[in-house]
Amino acid sequence: MSAARFAVEAVLFDLDGTLVDSLPDIHETANRMLAELGRPPRDIDEIRRFVGRGIPTLVTRCMTVGTQATDAEIEAAIAVFRRHYAVVNGVHSRVFPGVLDTLEALRARGLPLACVTNKPEAFTLPLLERTGLAPYFALVVSGDTLPVKKPDPAMLHHACERLGVASALMIGDSANDALAARAAGLPVLLVTYGYSEGMPVDTIECDGLLSDAREALPLLA
Numbered sequence: 638m639s640a641a642r643f644a645v646e647a648v649l650f651d652l653d654g655t656l657v658d659s660l661p662d663i664h665e666t667a668n669r670m671l672a673e674l675g676r677p678p679r680d681i682d683e684i685r686r687f688v689g690r691g692i693p694t695l696v697t698r699c700m701t702v703g704t705q706a707t708d709a710e711i712e713a714a715i716a717v718f719r720r721h722y723a724v725v726n727g728v729h730s731r732v733f734p735g736v737l738d739t740l741e742a743l744r745a746r747g748l749p750l751a752c753v754t755n756k757p758e759a760f761t762l763p764l765l766e767r768t769g770l771a772p773y774f775a776l777v778v779s780g781d782t783l784p785v786k787k788p789d790p791a792m793l794h795h796a797c798e799r800l801g802v803a804s805a806l807m808i809g810d811s812a813n814d815a816l817a818a819r820a821a822g823l824p825v826l827l828v829t830y831g832y833s834e835g836m837p838v839d840t841i842e843c844d845g846l847l848s849d850a851r852e853a854l855p856l857l858a
């Protein structure tokens with residue numbers, strides 16, 4: 638990747654697929670929900686493609702891809718998903734290799750860090766606590782903090798405003814992160830190991846790819 642330098646005042650991290658491998662918990666929760674509703678299970682690769690735009694979209698995809706559900710059934714399914722996820726969230730989730738070193742190094746440089754995720758706050762904060770990542774973040778912006786989610790840029794604008802910075806680098810794993818950053822006028826790097834809704838990550842327009850979060854360190858001025 639090119640030796641571009643990002644002279645930024647803060648770093649914004651996506652959560653699912655970027656900091657934490659939460660897919661096993663999301664998969665287990667989706668299948669607990671489907672079983673309770675008398676529907677067939679989905680395999681983990683399918684669920685990987687469904688993650689990225691928040692829980693209502695994930696559940697809608699689980700209930701409608703290759704099958705059918707009414708709006709009322711989807712609403713009910715979201716409540717079932719949330720009930721199971723409250724128990725399963727964090728049990729099998731693991732911090733990706735290189736993430737802790739990266740957060741430590743950025744903290745040592747005095748760069749404020751924010752977590753900007755489409756996951757609802759009720760699940761974001763416990764997951765950050767359970768994985769030991771919470772202390773690194775000066776700010777957490779979740780999928781229900783504002784009326785809109787990524788790819789809308791509002792969450793990123795909100796994060797910069799709350800951190801009191803004019804510039805930030807976004808690090809994410811999907812087109813939702815890249816589009817939000819672009820619309821907010823911020824540089825964005827994508828990790829290659831995350832969940833990108835079935836899109837090959839190297840086809841998503843961004844400022845560079847990271848096979849390990851530590852690769853961002855030399856790129857930050």
Ligand SMILES: O=C(O)COP(=O)(O)O
Pocket residue numbers: 651652653654688689690691692695753754755756757780787
């Ligand atoms: O909740 C999701 O669907 C994705 O969450 P993320 O924004 O942390 O990747």
Ligand SMILES: [Mg+2]
Pocket residue numbers: 651652653654655689809810811831832
């Ligand atoms: Mg993500």
